[in-house]
Amino acid sequence: MPETATRPDLPAAQDGAAGTAPAPVLDTVLDTVAAVLGPDHVIRSDGGAAGPLPAEANVSAFAARPLHGVLRPGSTEDVRLVVRAFDAHGGTRAGLPGLHAVSTGRNWGLGSKEPAAGPVVRLELDRLDAVRALDTDAGYAVVEPGVTQAALAARLAGTDRMLNVTASSGHTSLVGNLVDRGVGLRRQRTEDLLGLEAVLPDGRLVRTGWWPGTTAGAAANPYGLGPSTLHLFTQSPLAVVTAAVVRLLPRPEAQRVVRLSFGRERLSEAVDLIHRWRAGNVVSGVVKIYDTASTATYGGERGHGYLAHLCVDATAGTLDALVGALVEEARATGLFDRITAGEEPAADDTVSKVVQAAYAGSVEFNEDMLASATGTRADLVDTEGNGWLFFLPLIPFTGTDTSRALALLDTVHAETGIRPGATVNALDADVIDLVVSFPFDRTTQAEAAHRALDRAYALFADSGWAPYRLDAAHGGWGRTHAPDAADAELVRDIATLVDPRRTLAPGRYL
Numbered sequence: 001m002p003e004t005a006t007r008p009d010l011p012a013a014q015d016g017a018a019g020t021a022p023a024p025v026l027d028t029v030l031d032t033v034a035a036v037l038g039p040d041h042v043i044r045s046d047g048g049a050a051g052p053l054p055a056e057a058n059v060s061a062f063a064a065r066p067l068h069g070v071l072r073p074g075s076t077e078d079v080r081l082v083v084r085a086f087d088a089h090g091g092t093r094a095g096l097p098g099l100h101a102v103s104t105g106r107n108w109g110l111g112s113k114e115p116a117a118g119p120v121v122r123l124e125l126d127r128l129d130a131v132r133a134l135d136t137d138a139g140y141a142v143v144e145p146g147v148t149q150a151a152l153a154a155r156l157a158g159t160d161r162m163l164n165v166t167a168s169s170g171h172t173s174l175v176g177n178l179v180d181r182g183v184g185l186r187r188q189r190t191e192d193l194l195g196l197e198a199v200l201p202d203g204r205l206v207r208t209g210w211w212p213g214t215t216a217g218a219a220a221n222p223y224g225l226g227p228s229t230l231h232l233f234t235q236s237p238l239a240v241v242t243a244a245v246v247r248l249l250p251r252p253e254a255q256r257v258v259r260l261s262f263g264r265e266r267l268s269e270a271v272d273l274i275h276r277w278r279a280g281n282v283v284s285g286v287v288k289i290y291d292t293a294s295t296a297t298y299g300g301e302r303g304h305g306y307l308a309h310l311c312v313d314a315t316a317g318t319l320d321a322l323v324g325a326l327v328e329e330a331r332a333t334g335l336f337d338r339i340t341a342g343e344e345p346a347a348d349d350t351v352s353k354v355v356q357a358a359y360a361g362s363v364e365f366n367e368d369m370l371a372s373a374t375g376t377r378a379d380l381v382d383t384e385g386n387g388w389l390f391f392l393p394l395i396p397f398t399g400t401d402t403s404r405a406l407a408l409l410d411t412v413h414a415e416t417g418i419r420p421g422a423t424v425n426a427l428d429a430d431v432i433d434l435v436v437s438f439p440f441d442r443t444t445q446a447e448a449a450h451r452a453l454d455r456a457y458a459l460f461a462d463s464g465w466a467p468y469r470l471d472a473a474h475g476g477w478g479r480t481h482a483p484d485a486a487d488a489e490l491v492r493d494i495a496t497l498v499d500p501r502r503t504l505a506p507g508r509y510l
Helices: 023-037 076-088 149-156 174-179 264-279 292-298 319-333 350-359 366-374 399-416 446-462 485-498
Strands: 067-071 098-102 120-124 131-135 140-143 193-199 205-209 240-247 254-262 284-290 306-314 338-341 387-396 421-426 431-440 467-469
Touching: 023 067, 023 076, 076 098, 076 120, 076 193, 076 240, 098 240, 131 149, 140 149, 149 174, 174 240, 254 264, 254 319, 254 350, 264 284, 264 306, 264 319, 264 399, 264 421, 284 292, 284 350, 292 350, 292 366, 292 421, 292 431, 306 319, 306 350, 319 338, 350 366, 387 399, 387 446, 387 467, 399 421, 399 431, 399 446, 431 446
Parallel strands: 067 120, 098 120
Antiparallel strands: 131 140, 140 240, 193 205, 193 240, 254 306, 254 338, 284 306, 284 421, 387 431, 421 431
Protein backbone atom coordinates (compact mmCIF):
# COMPACT_ATOMS: atom_id res chain seq x y z
CA MET A 1 0.00 0.00 0.00
CA PRO A 2 1.40 3.46 -0.84
CA GLU A 3 2.99 5.21 2.12
CA THR A 4 1.01 8.40 1.58
CA ALA A 5 -2.43 6.90 1.19
CA THR A 6 -2.95 4.56 4.10
CA ARG A 7 -5.51 6.59 6.03
CA PRO A 8 -8.74 7.80 4.41
CA ASP A 9 -9.95 9.41 7.66
CA LEU A 10 -7.90 12.60 7.45
CA PRO A 11 -8.89 15.59 9.54
CA ALA A 12 -10.94 18.12 7.61
CA ALA A 13 -9.14 21.12 6.16
CA GLN A 14 -9.21 24.16 8.40
CA ASP A 15 -11.96 26.78 8.05
CA GLY A 16 -11.59 28.87 4.92
CA ALA A 17 -9.37 26.31 3.16
CA ALA A 18 -10.70 23.54 0.98
CA GLY A 19 -7.38 22.04 -0.03
CA THR A 20 -6.42 24.65 -2.63
CA ALA A 21 -4.97 28.08 -1.97
CA PRO A 22 -5.67 31.33 -3.81
CA ALA A 23 -2.67 31.37 -6.13
CA PRO A 24 -2.15 35.13 -6.55
CA VAL A 25 -2.31 35.83 -2.80
CA LEU A 26 -0.07 32.94 -1.82
CA ASP A 27 2.35 33.84 -4.60
CA THR A 28 2.51 37.38 -3.26
CA VAL A 29 3.15 36.19 0.28
CA LEU A 30 5.84 33.73 -0.80
CA ASP A 31 7.50 36.41 -2.96
CA THR A 32 7.63 38.70 0.08
CA VAL A 33 9.13 35.95 2.21
CA ALA A 34 11.64 34.87 -0.46
CA ALA A 35 12.95 38.42 -0.72
CA VAL A 36 14.10 38.16 2.89
CA LEU A 37 14.95 34.47 3.34
CA GLY A 38 16.51 34.12 -0.10
CA PRO A 39 15.18 31.86 -2.86
CA ASP A 40 17.29 28.92 -1.64
CA HIS A 41 15.23 28.84 1.56
CA VAL A 42 11.80 28.91 -0.05
CA ILE A 43 10.47 25.79 -1.76
CA ARG A 44 7.33 26.10 -3.87
CA SER A 45 5.57 24.10 -6.53
CA ASP A 46 7.00 24.28 -10.05
CA GLY A 47 3.46 24.94 -11.22
CA GLY A 48 3.03 27.96 -8.96
CA ALA A 49 1.67 28.45 -5.48
CA ALA A 50 -1.76 27.04 -6.34
CA GLY A 51 -0.41 23.51 -6.68
CA PRO A 52 0.83 21.41 -3.76
CA LEU A 53 4.32 20.00 -3.62
CA PRO A 54 4.82 16.28 -4.24
CA ALA A 55 3.76 14.12 -1.29
CA GLU A 56 6.56 13.17 1.09
CA ALA A 57 7.09 9.79 2.74
CA ASN A 58 7.19 9.35 6.50
CA VAL A 59 8.28 6.39 8.58
CA SER A 60 4.77 5.88 9.98
CA ALA A 61 3.00 5.78 6.60
CA PHE A 62 0.61 8.55 7.58
CA ALA A 63 -1.22 10.08 4.64
CA ALA A 64 0.38 13.29 3.40
CA ARG A 65 -1.55 16.52 3.82
CA PRO A 66 -1.45 19.14 1.03
CA LEU A 67 1.83 21.05 1.32
CA HIS A 68 2.02 24.35 -0.58
CA GLY A 69 5.50 25.46 0.37
CA VAL A 70 8.48 25.01 2.67
CA LEU A 71 10.11 28.01 4.34
CA ARG A 72 13.44 27.83 6.15
CA PRO A 73 14.07 30.97 8.23
CA GLY A 74 17.51 31.58 9.68
CA SER A 75 16.64 33.76 12.65
CA THR A 76 13.86 34.73 15.00
CA GLU A 77 13.37 37.94 13.01
CA ASP A 78 12.93 35.84 9.87
CA VAL A 79 10.21 33.86 11.64
CA ARG A 80 8.46 37.06 12.67
CA LEU A 81 8.48 38.33 9.09
CA VAL A 82 7.03 35.08 7.75
CA VAL A 83 4.25 34.97 10.34
CA ARG A 84 3.40 38.65 9.85
CA ALA A 85 3.21 38.20 6.09
CA PHE A 86 0.69 35.35 6.35
CA ASP A 87 -1.31 37.08 9.06
CA ALA A 88 -1.44 40.41 7.18
CA HIS A 89 -3.05 38.65 4.21
CA GLY A 90 -5.80 37.15 6.36
CA GLY A 91 -4.39 33.75 7.33
CA THR A 92 -6.52 30.70 6.73
CA ARG A 93 -9.65 32.81 7.16
CA ALA A 94 -8.73 34.30 3.78
CA GLY A 95 -8.01 30.88 2.29
CA LEU A 96 -4.25 30.77 2.78
CA PRO A 97 -2.65 27.53 3.98
CA GLY A 98 -1.87 27.47 7.69
CA LEU A 99 1.72 27.80 8.86
CA HIS A 100 2.96 24.51 10.31
CA ALA A 101 6.19 24.78 12.32
CA VAL A 102 8.64 21.91 12.85
CA SER A 103 12.05 21.90 14.48
CA THR A 104 14.21 19.16 12.95
CA GLY A 105 11.09 17.28 11.81
CA ARG A 106 12.14 14.05 13.49
CA ASN A 107 8.95 13.40 15.40
CA TRP A 108 9.18 9.79 14.27
CA GLY A 109 6.33 7.42 15.01
CA LEU A 110 3.93 10.33 15.58
CA GLY A 111 4.00 11.90 12.14
CA SER A 112 7.52 13.20 11.49
CA LYS A 113 6.91 16.51 9.66
CA GLU A 114 3.24 15.86 8.90
CA PRO A 115 0.64 18.29 10.30
CA ALA A 116 -2.64 17.20 11.82
CA ALA A 117 -4.56 18.79 8.92
CA GLY A 118 -3.87 20.62 5.70
CA PRO A 119 -3.31 22.51 3.54
CA VAL A 120 -0.16 24.01 5.07
CA VAL A 121 3.03 25.85 4.37
CA ARG A 122 5.74 24.25 6.49
CA LEU A 123 8.06 26.41 8.56
CA GLU A 124 11.28 24.46 9.18
CA LEU A 125 13.30 25.82 12.09
CA ASP A 126 16.45 23.68 11.98
CA ARG A 127 18.56 26.65 10.77
CA LEU A 128 17.88 28.28 14.14
CA ASP A 129 20.58 26.20 15.81
CA ALA A 130 22.30 28.47 18.31
CA VAL A 131 23.04 27.71 21.93
CA ARG A 132 22.46 31.32 22.99
CA ALA A 133 23.60 30.90 26.56
CA LEU A 134 25.06 28.14 28.71
CA ASP A 135 25.59 28.51 32.46
CA THR A 136 26.67 25.35 34.27
CA ASP A 137 26.91 27.17 37.60
CA ALA A 138 23.28 28.31 37.55
CA GLY A 139 22.19 25.20 35.64
CA TYR A 140 20.50 26.40 32.46
CA ALA A 141 20.94 26.69 28.70
CA VAL A 142 19.09 28.86 26.19
CA VAL A 143 18.69 26.92 22.96
CA GLU A 144 16.96 27.34 19.59
CA PRO A 145 14.82 24.66 17.86
CA GLY A 146 17.64 23.43 15.63
CA VAL A 147 19.84 22.50 18.59
CA THR A 148 19.92 18.71 18.87
CA GLN A 149 20.21 16.81 22.11
CA ALA A 150 23.57 15.46 20.90
CA ALA A 151 24.90 18.99 20.36
CA LEU A 152 23.99 20.20 23.84
CA ALA A 153 25.06 16.96 25.54
CA ALA A 154 28.48 17.34 23.90
CA ARG A 155 28.79 20.90 25.21
CA LEU A 156 28.14 19.60 28.73
CA ALA A 157 30.65 16.74 28.64
CA GLY A 158 33.18 17.11 31.44
CA THR A 159 31.09 19.63 33.39
CA ASP A 160 29.15 19.13 36.60
CA ARG A 161 25.84 19.47 34.72
CA MET A 162 24.09 17.12 32.30
CA LEU A 163 21.09 17.15 29.98
CA ASN A 164 18.00 15.04 30.60
CA VAL A 165 18.37 13.10 27.33
CA THR A 166 15.90 10.74 25.67
CA ALA A 167 16.68 7.35 24.19
CA SER A 168 15.85 8.63 20.70
CA SER A 169 18.41 9.76 18.14
CA GLY A 170 20.89 12.38 19.17
CA HIS A 171 19.86 14.26 16.02
CA THR A 172 16.39 15.05 17.38
CA SER A 173 15.49 18.57 18.48
CA LEU A 174 15.64 19.35 22.17
CA VAL A 175 13.06 22.16 21.89
CA GLY A 176 10.74 20.14 19.66
CA ASN A 177 10.59 17.25 22.11
CA LEU A 178 10.31 19.55 25.09
CA VAL A 179 7.30 21.52 23.80
CA ASP A 180 5.59 18.22 22.88
CA ARG A 181 6.15 17.10 26.51
CA GLY A 182 8.52 14.25 25.76
CA VAL A 183 10.21 12.05 28.36
CA GLY A 184 13.91 11.80 29.11
CA LEU A 185 15.80 9.23 31.15
CA ARG A 186 15.57 11.43 34.23
CA ARG A 187 12.01 12.77 34.13
CA GLN A 188 9.36 14.25 31.87
CA ARG A 189 10.94 17.09 29.96
CA THR A 190 8.27 19.60 30.96
CA GLU A 191 10.09 19.67 34.31
CA ASP A 192 13.18 20.91 32.46
CA LEU A 193 11.33 23.87 30.94
CA LEU A 194 12.14 27.25 32.48
CA GLY A 195 11.08 29.66 29.74
CA LEU A 196 9.98 29.98 26.13
CA GLU A 197 10.45 32.58 23.43
CA ALA A 198 7.56 32.51 20.96
CA VAL A 199 6.33 34.39 17.91
CA LEU A 200 2.59 35.02 18.13
CA PRO A 201 0.36 34.75 15.04
CA ASP A 202 0.50 38.53 14.51
CA GLY A 203 4.32 38.52 14.61
CA ARG A 204 4.78 39.80 18.16
CA LEU A 205 7.61 38.26 20.15
CA VAL A 206 6.95 37.16 23.73
CA ARG A 207 9.08 35.57 26.41
CA THR A 208 7.25 33.65 29.08
CA GLY A 209 8.46 31.83 32.17
CA TRP A 210 11.96 32.58 33.50
CA TRP A 211 14.74 34.12 31.42
CA PRO A 212 18.31 34.82 32.52
CA GLY A 213 19.54 38.35 32.88
CA THR A 214 16.41 39.90 34.31
CA THR A 215 17.85 39.98 37.82
CA ALA A 216 21.50 39.21 38.54
CA GLY A 217 21.85 36.00 40.51
CA ALA A 218 18.11 35.40 40.64
CA ALA A 219 16.95 31.82 41.23
CA ALA A 220 15.06 30.35 38.30
CA ASN A 221 11.29 30.56 38.76
CA PRO A 222 9.41 29.38 35.65
CA TYR A 223 6.00 30.22 37.15
CA GLY A 224 6.63 33.90 37.93
CA LEU A 225 3.94 35.81 39.79
CA GLY A 226 0.26 35.48 39.00
CA PRO A 227 -1.19 33.46 36.10
CA SER A 228 1.49 31.73 34.05
CA THR A 229 1.39 31.54 30.26
CA LEU A 230 4.42 29.24 29.98
CA HIS A 231 2.49 26.11 29.06
CA LEU A 232 0.14 27.96 26.75
CA PHE A 233 2.80 27.16 24.14
CA THR A 234 3.47 23.48 24.89
CA GLN A 235 1.49 21.02 22.74
CA SER A 236 0.07 24.17 21.20
CA PRO A 237 -0.46 25.71 17.74
CA LEU A 238 -0.83 29.19 19.25
CA ALA A 239 2.72 30.39 18.52
CA VAL A 240 5.99 29.45 16.86
CA VAL A 241 8.56 28.68 19.56
CA THR A 242 11.97 30.09 18.64
CA ALA A 243 13.95 29.41 21.83
CA ALA A 244 13.69 27.74 25.22
CA VAL A 245 15.44 28.02 28.56
CA VAL A 246 16.26 24.48 29.59
CA ARG A 247 17.17 23.39 33.09
CA LEU A 248 20.39 21.37 33.34
CA LEU A 249 20.64 18.65 35.96
CA PRO A 250 23.48 18.23 38.46
CA ARG A 251 25.70 15.39 37.33
CA PRO A 252 25.67 12.61 39.96
CA GLU A 253 28.92 12.12 41.84
CA ALA A 254 28.59 8.35 41.42
CA GLN A 255 26.15 6.22 39.48
CA ARG A 256 25.43 2.57 38.73
CA VAL A 257 22.75 0.75 36.76
CA VAL A 258 21.17 -2.40 38.17
CA ARG A 259 19.54 -4.69 35.58
CA LEU A 260 16.92 -7.29 36.49
CA SER A 261 15.43 -9.86 34.12
CA PHE A 262 12.22 -11.80 34.75
CA GLY A 263 9.43 -13.67 32.98
CA ARG A 264 5.88 -12.59 32.15
CA GLU A 265 4.44 -14.71 34.96
CA ARG A 266 6.31 -12.52 37.48
CA LEU A 267 5.49 -9.18 35.87
CA SER A 268 2.96 -7.93 38.41
CA GLU A 269 5.06 -8.83 41.46
CA ALA A 270 8.23 -7.41 39.92
CA VAL A 271 6.57 -4.10 39.02
CA ASP A 272 5.15 -3.76 42.54
CA LEU A 273 8.59 -4.37 44.05
CA ILE A 274 10.22 -1.86 41.71
CA HIS A 275 7.48 0.59 42.67
CA ARG A 276 8.50 0.20 46.33
CA TRP A 277 12.08 1.05 45.48
CA ARG A 278 11.06 4.05 43.36
CA ALA A 279 8.66 5.36 46.02
CA GLY A 280 11.40 5.04 48.62
CA ASN A 281 13.91 6.91 46.42
CA VAL A 282 16.18 3.89 46.38
CA VAL A 283 16.47 4.35 42.61
CA SER A 284 16.73 7.57 40.61
CA GLY A 285 15.35 8.87 37.35
CA VAL A 286 12.96 7.00 35.08
CA VAL A 287 12.80 3.25 35.64
CA LYS A 288 12.77 1.49 32.28
CA ILE A 289 11.38 -2.01 31.69
CA TYR A 290 11.57 -3.44 28.17
CA ASP A 291 9.43 -6.38 27.10
CA THR A 292 10.58 -9.08 24.69
CA ALA A 293 9.14 -7.39 21.59
CA SER A 294 10.61 -3.98 22.34
CA THR A 295 13.97 -5.53 23.19
CA ALA A 296 14.01 -7.30 19.83
CA THR A 297 13.09 -4.07 18.02
CA TYR A 298 15.72 -1.91 19.69
CA GLY A 299 18.56 -4.43 19.69
CA GLY A 300 18.71 -5.61 23.29
CA GLU A 301 19.96 -8.83 24.81
CA ARG A 302 17.68 -11.71 23.80
CA GLY A 303 16.07 -14.45 25.81
CA HIS A 304 15.24 -12.83 29.12
CA GLY A 305 11.59 -11.79 28.74
CA TYR A 306 11.44 -8.51 30.63
CA LEU A 307 14.52 -6.47 31.45
CA ALA A 308 14.35 -3.66 34.03
CA HIS A 309 16.96 -0.90 34.24
CA LEU A 310 17.29 0.86 37.62
CA CYS A 311 19.64 3.80 38.11
CA VAL A 312 21.24 4.39 41.51
CA ASP A 313 22.82 7.79 42.19
CA ALA A 314 24.90 8.45 45.27
CA THR A 315 28.12 9.87 46.61
CA ALA A 316 31.29 7.95 45.92
CA GLY A 317 31.37 6.75 49.51
CA THR A 318 27.80 5.46 49.68
CA LEU A 319 27.20 3.98 46.21
CA ASP A 320 28.53 0.47 46.93
CA ALA A 321 26.42 0.17 50.07
CA LEU A 322 23.22 1.33 48.35
CA VAL A 323 23.68 -0.91 45.33
CA GLY A 324 24.64 -3.84 47.53
CA ALA A 325 21.49 -3.48 49.62
CA LEU A 326 19.31 -3.22 46.52
CA VAL A 327 20.85 -6.32 44.93
CA GLU A 328 20.58 -8.29 48.16
CA GLU A 329 16.88 -7.45 48.47
CA ALA A 330 16.27 -8.32 44.82
CA ARG A 331 17.92 -11.71 45.22
CA ALA A 332 15.98 -12.47 48.38
CA THR A 333 12.66 -12.16 46.55
CA GLY A 334 13.46 -14.93 44.07
CA LEU A 335 11.60 -12.96 41.36
CA PHE A 336 14.50 -12.41 39.01
CA ASP A 337 16.26 -14.79 36.65
CA ARG A 338 19.32 -12.61 36.40
CA ILE A 339 20.69 -9.62 38.34
CA THR A 340 23.63 -7.48 37.26
CA ALA A 341 24.98 -4.34 38.92
CA GLY A 342 27.66 -2.21 37.34
CA GLU A 343 28.66 -4.76 34.72
CA GLU A 344 29.30 -3.37 31.26
CA PRO A 345 26.58 -4.44 28.80
CA ALA A 346 27.45 -7.06 26.22
CA ALA A 347 28.71 -5.70 22.91
CA ASP A 348 25.46 -6.64 21.14
CA ASP A 349 23.16 -5.40 23.92
CA THR A 350 22.34 -2.04 22.37
CA VAL A 351 19.42 -1.28 24.69
CA SER A 352 21.48 -1.62 27.87
CA LYS A 353 24.30 0.47 26.41
CA VAL A 354 21.90 3.24 25.41
CA VAL A 355 20.10 3.30 28.76
CA GLN A 356 23.26 3.23 30.86
CA ALA A 357 24.82 6.10 28.90
CA ALA A 358 21.58 8.11 28.80
CA TYR A 359 21.18 8.00 32.59
CA ALA A 360 24.51 9.85 32.61
CA GLY A 361 23.35 12.41 30.03
CA SER A 362 25.08 10.84 27.02
CA VAL A 363 23.61 9.86 23.64
CA GLU A 364 26.74 8.00 22.59
CA PHE A 365 24.91 4.81 21.56
CA ASN A 366 21.50 6.17 20.56
CA GLU A 367 22.11 5.93 16.82
CA ASP A 368 22.75 2.19 17.17
CA MET A 369 19.29 1.73 18.69
CA LEU A 370 17.69 3.86 15.99
CA ALA A 371 19.36 1.76 13.32
CA SER A 372 18.15 -1.44 14.98
CA ALA A 373 14.56 -0.18 15.07
CA THR A 374 14.37 1.38 11.61
CA GLY A 375 17.17 -0.26 9.66
CA THR A 376 18.72 3.06 8.71
CA ARG A 377 20.25 6.31 9.97
CA ALA A 378 18.51 9.47 11.17
CA ASP A 379 18.49 11.40 7.89
CA LEU A 380 16.92 8.46 6.02
CA VAL A 381 14.35 7.21 8.55
CA ASP A 382 11.38 8.73 6.71
CA THR A 383 12.37 7.47 3.26
CA GLU A 384 14.03 4.11 3.86
CA GLY A 385 13.93 1.16 6.23
CA ASN A 386 11.20 -0.20 8.47
CA GLY A 387 7.86 1.35 9.39
CA TRP A 388 7.35 2.71 12.91
CA LEU A 389 4.33 3.92 14.89
CA PHE A 390 3.97 4.97 18.53
CA PHE A 391 1.14 5.04 21.06
CA LEU A 392 1.92 6.77 24.37
CA PRO A 393 -0.60 6.29 27.20
CA LEU A 394 -0.12 7.02 30.88
CA ILE A 395 -1.10 4.27 33.33
CA PRO A 396 -0.85 3.90 37.13
CA PHE A 397 2.43 2.51 38.45
CA THR A 398 1.11 -0.80 39.82
CA GLY A 399 1.71 -4.39 38.87
CA THR A 400 -1.99 -4.98 38.28
CA ASP A 401 -2.37 -2.03 35.90
CA THR A 402 0.81 -2.88 34.03
CA SER A 403 -0.37 -6.46 33.50
CA ARG A 404 -3.78 -5.24 32.33
CA ALA A 405 -2.17 -2.83 29.86
CA LEU A 406 0.05 -5.51 28.35
CA ALA A 407 -2.95 -7.84 28.08
CA LEU A 408 -4.64 -5.18 25.95
CA LEU A 409 -1.63 -5.21 23.65
CA ASP A 410 -2.01 -8.99 23.38
CA THR A 411 -5.55 -8.34 22.17
CA VAL A 412 -4.26 -5.88 19.57
CA HIS A 413 -1.82 -8.51 18.35
CA ALA A 414 -4.49 -11.21 18.14
CA GLU A 415 -6.85 -8.94 16.19
CA THR A 416 -4.40 -7.37 13.74
CA GLY A 417 -1.35 -9.63 13.52
CA ILE A 418 0.90 -6.73 14.53
CA ARG A 419 2.94 -7.42 17.67
CA PRO A 420 3.36 -4.19 19.68
CA GLY A 421 6.47 -3.68 21.76
CA ALA A 422 6.02 -2.07 25.17
CA THR A 423 8.52 -0.14 27.26
CA VAL A 424 7.53 0.80 30.80
CA ASN A 425 8.88 4.24 31.70
CA ALA A 426 8.10 4.83 35.37
CA LEU A 427 8.19 8.63 35.62
CA ASP A 428 7.79 8.75 39.40
CA ALA A 429 6.20 6.69 42.17
CA ASP A 430 2.72 6.98 40.68
CA VAL A 431 2.77 7.18 36.88
CA ILE A 432 4.05 5.02 34.03
CA ASP A 433 4.56 6.34 30.53
CA LEU A 434 3.92 3.20 28.48
CA VAL A 435 5.79 3.55 25.19
CA VAL A 436 4.01 1.25 22.74
CA SER A 437 5.78 0.79 19.42
CA PHE A 438 4.40 -0.83 16.28
CA PRO A 439 7.23 -1.88 13.96
CA PHE A 440 5.98 -2.94 10.54
CA ASP A 441 6.98 -3.65 6.96
CA ARG A 442 6.04 -0.57 4.94
CA THR A 443 5.27 -2.49 1.78
CA THR A 444 2.99 -5.16 3.27
CA GLN A 445 1.84 -4.19 6.78
CA ALA A 446 1.05 -0.45 6.79
CA GLU A 447 -2.73 -0.92 6.83
CA ALA A 448 -2.58 -3.56 9.57
CA ALA A 449 -0.23 -1.41 11.66
CA HIS A 450 -2.65 1.53 11.53
CA ARG A 451 -5.52 -0.75 12.51
CA ALA A 452 -3.41 -1.87 15.46
CA LEU A 453 -2.79 1.74 16.46
CA ASP A 454 -6.50 2.56 16.25
CA ARG A 455 -7.37 -0.46 18.39
CA ALA A 456 -4.83 0.56 21.00
CA TYR A 457 -6.43 4.01 21.24
CA ALA A 458 -9.88 2.45 21.62
CA LEU A 459 -8.95 -0.29 24.09
CA PHE A 460 -6.95 1.96 26.38
CA ALA A 461 -9.66 4.65 26.32
CA ASP A 462 -12.19 2.02 27.38
CA SER A 463 -9.93 1.28 30.35
CA GLY A 464 -9.76 4.96 31.28
CA TRP A 465 -6.15 5.45 30.15
CA ALA A 466 -5.42 8.40 27.91
CA PRO A 467 -2.34 9.16 25.82
CA TYR A 468 -0.21 12.15 26.79
CA ARG A 469 1.05 12.71 23.23
CA LEU A 470 -0.81 12.23 19.95
CA ASP A 471 0.13 11.30 16.41
CA ALA A 472 -0.79 13.16 13.23
CA ALA A 473 -3.78 10.92 12.47
CA HIS A 474 -5.43 11.27 15.89
CA GLY A 475 -5.43 15.05 16.08
CA GLY A 476 -9.10 15.18 17.05
CA TRP A 477 -8.78 12.63 19.85
CA GLY A 478 -8.12 15.16 22.60
CA ARG A 479 -11.10 17.28 21.60
CA THR A 480 -13.53 14.37 21.58
CA HIS A 481 -12.15 12.98 24.86
CA ALA A 482 -11.80 16.27 26.77
CA PRO A 483 -12.37 15.56 30.49
CA ASP A 484 -14.17 18.88 31.02
CA ALA A 485 -16.26 20.67 28.40
CA ALA A 486 -15.91 24.09 30.05
CA ASP A 487 -12.12 23.81 30.09
CA ALA A 488 -12.08 22.78 26.41
CA GLU A 489 -14.27 25.79 25.57
CA LEU A 490 -11.91 28.09 27.49
CA VAL A 491 -8.96 26.81 25.45
CA ARG A 492 -10.87 27.44 22.22
CA ASP A 493 -11.68 30.97 23.39
CA ILE A 494 -8.00 31.61 24.11
CA ALA A 495 -7.08 30.25 20.67
CA THR A 496 -9.57 32.61 19.00
CA LEU A 497 -8.17 35.54 20.96
CA VAL A 498 -4.52 34.72 20.21
CA ASP A 499 -4.98 33.69 16.55
CA PRO A 500 -8.23 35.25 15.24
CA ARG A 501 -7.28 34.75 11.59
CA ARG A 502 -6.04 31.20 12.21
CA THR A 503 -2.73 32.06 10.67
CA LEU A 504 -1.09 28.99 12.24
CA ALA A 505 -2.22 25.53 11.17
CA PRO A 506 -4.33 23.51 13.64
CA GLY A 507 -2.28 21.16 15.77
CA ARG A 508 -2.77 17.66 17.08
CA TYR A 509 -4.05 18.98 20.40
CA LEU A 510 -6.08 22.04 19.39
